[in-house]
Amino acid sequence: MPYITSMINRDETVRAAIRRLHGLRIMRQDPWECLISFICATFANIPRIKGMIQNLCQHFGSKITHGAIQVYGFPRKEVLADASIHELLDCNLGYRAKYIKKTSQSLVNSEFNLDTLRKTSYEEARELLLCLTGVGEKVADCVLLFSLEKLEAFPVDIWIRRILQTHYRGHFNIPNLEQRYMTPRLYKAFNDFGRQYFGRYAGYAQEYLYAEYRSS
DNA sequence: ACCCAGGAATTGT
DNA sequence: ACAATTCATGGG
Secondary structure, eight states, X not given: OOHHHHHSOOSHHHHHHHHHHTTOOOOOOOHHHHHHHHHHTTTOOHHHXXXXXXXXXXXXXXXXXXXXXXXXXXXXXXXXXXXXXHHHHTTTOTTHHHHHHHHHHHHHTTSSOGGGGGGSOHHHHHHHHHTSTTOOHHHHHHHHHHTSOOTTOOOOOHHHHHHHHHHOGXXXXXXXXXXXXXXXXXXXXXXXXXXXXXXXXXXXXXXXHHHHHOOO
């Protein structure tokens, strides 16, 4: 078994996922695109997230022509920082519009450069991401994992929570497990468990579990 | 019509 | 500190 999968091969649940999805990859996306995309992703389903991103590209991206085919690139941060809330609302962003404008402005004003975070530690990069409006723990962990090469990041969304509660119930003792929505306390409990249990490549374990057991 | 969504910020206790 | 409540809206 390859190195990474052998490192997360801790039990039969994840082993079954690895067997079926062997070869699964994690993206190394552009950090800016990744960040805005996951701010859009909060409290939305995947078809809608696709729509929001497509709207952003069509309204604010530059046109790219490949022969007869035309696509729109992802908007630059300066463009989104200068966009009006009204224009952003036209992209069906809802309450996310103000988060995207604020975060874009923060990054334009160069409080820090996202691309430098690849050379920053997991802990410090996470702290910095959490300073941005619209970025909580889950969004920060997704950006760390899918663009900043922090493979120990372990994002906990509603699906991962269900999967952990179903398949790893005996591994943690968390009060108020019946709560419908994620609380900071619950997030920390699931996130700590994932990183400690699966180790340095916990993010791969998260993705194997998500891809195998998310059902809908 | 009803319920949910790859949550985070804000407000109340 | 920590627990409710609010937030906009498309998709199933």
